[in-house]
Amino acid sequence: MKLRLLALGSALVLTACGGGGLDTPIAVATPSPAPTAAPTAAPAKAVQWQAQLPAAGSAVCFDFDAGSEVACSTANWDLKLASAARGVSLWSNSGESGSGKGGVFGSPFDYTWSALQKWQAGLLDPTTGQAIPDTLYLKDTADSVFTGSNGIQSKAFEYGVGGSNDHKLYPNFRVFLVTTDHSAASATGNSTSPVYALQMTGYYGGPSGTTSGYPTFRWVDRSVAGAPVRNEQVDARTGWVYFNLTSGQAVAASDAWHIAFNRYNVKLNSGSSGTGKVGGFLAKTPAGFYAADGSTPVAAKFTENNILDTTKSELTASDLQLPTQASQWKKDSVASKLNPAYQGNYPGKLDFGWYSYYPVANGAIVAHSQVANPDRGTLLRSAEGNSYARVRLKEIRYATPGNVSSQQTWQFEFETLPASK
Known part of the structure; x- marks a missing residue:
């Protein structure tokens, strides 16, 4: 029997972190023998x-x-x-x-x-006795080419590469191809169906430059010889921001859009996310960002000086992996x-x-x-x-x-x- 695989990719859970501790015991007048184990x-x-x-x-x-x-x-x-x-x-x-x-x-x-029986509260790790961020309870998300198997379900970002005291998101500068028509069989594109190469380049911005929920990205139209690399940042702190890669403008959800951002989540206008024919394909992971297992982040690379500049050439690199048939373009579905x-x-x-x-x-x-x-x-x-x-x-x-x-x-x-x- 052929099974339709409804179950989607699972991910490792982030290590709990944050402040907080156990309640202070209440003093009593008559001492009691200490329990042999903490009560549940x-x-x-x-x-x-x-x-x-x-x-x-x-x-x-x-x-x-x-x-x-x-x-x-x-x-x-x-x-x-x-x-x-x-x-x-x-x-x-x-x-x-x-x-x-x-x-x-x-x-x-x-x-x-x-x-799970050891948990006495939804936001208190029973192993460490510390509070955990509520954001570790992950929402059901659009499952797109940008959805990964790490703790934050992202292929474009890693969380806390510096260790347990690091609570930041870091881009890995992977190159994603985005086509406006996933029925196209090649990645070269044409005048009516362009193919963009895109990188996520940051997550913090706003007036201070340090506020989370401001994804930054850059892209180039690979179907146009000599096309310039364009950069943009959007305020995606409170909901989905829809973006048209051709015009380089944020647009309404009812307008023609290609890609959308909600904090570090990314979706494309296809499948469960929209009525469009946008498809995605992971073309390259720059060297040095992950250990030999392909999943363990190398902190020194993520925090390397001038990493934003040294990875820019990946967008126009000649060694990008390209889809060879239309079925390789990924359409959006829903993941939990x-x-x-x-x-x-x-x-x-x-x-x-x-x-x-x-x-x-x-x-x-x-x-x-x-x-x-x-x-x-x-x-x-x-x-x-x-x-x-x-x-x-x-x-x-x-x-x-x-x-x-x-x-x-x-x-x-x-x-x-x-x-x-």
Whole structure:
């Protein structure tokens, strides 16, 4: 059976950082023996969601603060369970998936349920005893050629390359090709379908020059001989800024746009992000920015003097990797940490984090069964942005045991947490 891979690329979670600490103990008149281990605070509320898997093309939603299923058309849902003809996906009420202030801290591959039991507050790391930034709860985002597998899900930026006390974003000066028509089969472009080479070059600006949320980029039209390199910075602190690379101007979302920025997130006008035919392709990663494993940042390179000037020539370099067919141009879709890339090889068991899929029979497990992985979980921020919950998929039941075509019930377990202890 051919599977449509709905799960998207997972990423490593950033190391928690920031201030804060444990509460000061209250003095008592009569000394008591010291406990042998720190007590675990009881969760504010434990709730179950018996979700009936909806028909393909439909979704059901849950509000963990209210402890009840709610219409997905409302503003206060926290977790969405969606079904398609060949797969199931989960979404938070955030970013591209909803208008709420939700977010996800890690995927089910990052945390065991027993590890999550140690969390007493949504923004307090139980290992270090330190507060963590709320921004580490990642929103559902547009999955474009600019989406990566690092802690901030970016292919264009790295976070904190200087270590645990470094909280800045650094560009890696990768060269991305952007075509206005992804049906084009080559990267040379033509007069009606230009191809731009683009680099993200910074993230801080504004009047002080140091305020975050001001992405800077430069680009050149590679389909025009001798075209100049152009530079721009946009104020993307509070929402998406849409940009036309041909005119070099920010435009309305209803106008012709090619690329858009929301803080360090980037999307293109195609697929789930827009009605256009814009496509992207990663053409080059400049040498020296990453170790031999291809993913560990080399701090000295990111902070090298004159790095902005020495990487400019990459835009017009002759050794850029070019797409050889139209299918290599990436169109936008939607990504969430709740949908990590599956692990395993067909026709063996495929592990999607929350559950495992068995293409063929395995002992008592019927072929094509989905079986919950209750020892996995993640942390979820509510749509209101002021409460948190650890969540796991506890069980998948079939209305008729052994009949994988019968109605499925997905039982989720939530334990709500305050923001701080």
